[in-house]
Amino acid sequence: MQLLRRGDSGPNVVEIRSTLRRFGLLGESTGGPAPEDDRFDAALEQAVRAFQQQRGLITDGIVGPATYRALREAGWSLGDRMLALMISAPMSGDDVVALQERLLELGYDPGRPGGVFNEQTEAALRKFQREYGLLPDGLCGPATLRSLRQLGRKVTGGRPHLLREQELLRQAGPRLRGKRIVVDPGHGGPDRGIVAAGVAEADLMWDLARRLVGRMSATGMDAMLSRQEDTCPAETERAAFANNAGADLVLSLHTDANRSMHAQGLATFHFGNGSGATSTVGEALAGFIQRELLTRTAMNDCRTQGRTWELLRLTRMPTVRVEIGYLSHIGDRRRLLDPAFRDVVAEGILVAVKRLYLLGQDDQPTGTFTFSDVLARELERGAQAI
Structure with a gap:
């Protein structure tokens, strides 16, 4: 859909206004559409x-694809429709989140409650149905819903999906050798990303990714790139990869x-939906990266934040997006153009990953x-293992 922002008008604006009013974010209508209901005004923004x-989105007041998707998904409650695995167009919504959270409470593992009915969610649902004497068809219909609602929690004392992520991290051990890491350089191919003063984000991030993959490979990690230099997969394709x-x-x-030439600095992002669901390991890694890079580069601190962007919510493993400076800021741009600076960033990210696995x-x-x-640490641990 086209971007909708203040000043726009039309039936799409009416739909957005009606949806937000239903969520209690706008005042109630006084009987029938008001003349201004088709206008995107300050109150609607x-x-x-x-x-x-x-919802863990960028708060820009503009309704683009991500915000429209979230508006559509927020309208579903568990029980409104039959839930099932749809390979070509996976079902998503708040009803899927509710199902995933309920399965987690009962001791099943549908993965992170990101609101997408995927293969892992179906497998957890089938296991629940099998163990409770239901037809294990992977469909969440009336009979399955009744059973889900009647049963008490099996897992208590914390959020189950958080505990699972932490336990997987502990079991992985401190060595980097054998860890499989996907490095995802943003944009690529015909999509140049942000371009300022002839400098393209896609080129800079490709170079940084190559430097990072080289260092990771030297430690024995299985590091791979999510794209080629001349390609630009969609976020869903990068997550599927x-x-x-x-990984x-x-x-x-x-x-x-940013429109302001004064905007500058470093930010890291992990999965977090704004209402409690988060990737704890992703959040921890984002924090390590943020602190390492701030200390090494003295960049402005734009903080670590939770978001529900496609790559963050569709990946089954902890995922961190690193926003390294503003190309619109002359100081940040000069730094990014310096190969030595990109080496510093690559080293800082690698060290942050190592610190994550050391668990303190x-x-x-x-x-x-x-x-x-x-x-040296990797060689020392390798010798001890022998």
């Missing part, structure tokens, strides 16, 4: 911003831009670990 903030590869982590590399054991102060230190 504020309601859109409030909705975006609730990581899922099919069985342990995904690192997505981007830069930013035998760690060093932020900013003091070097690539040589990481290699």
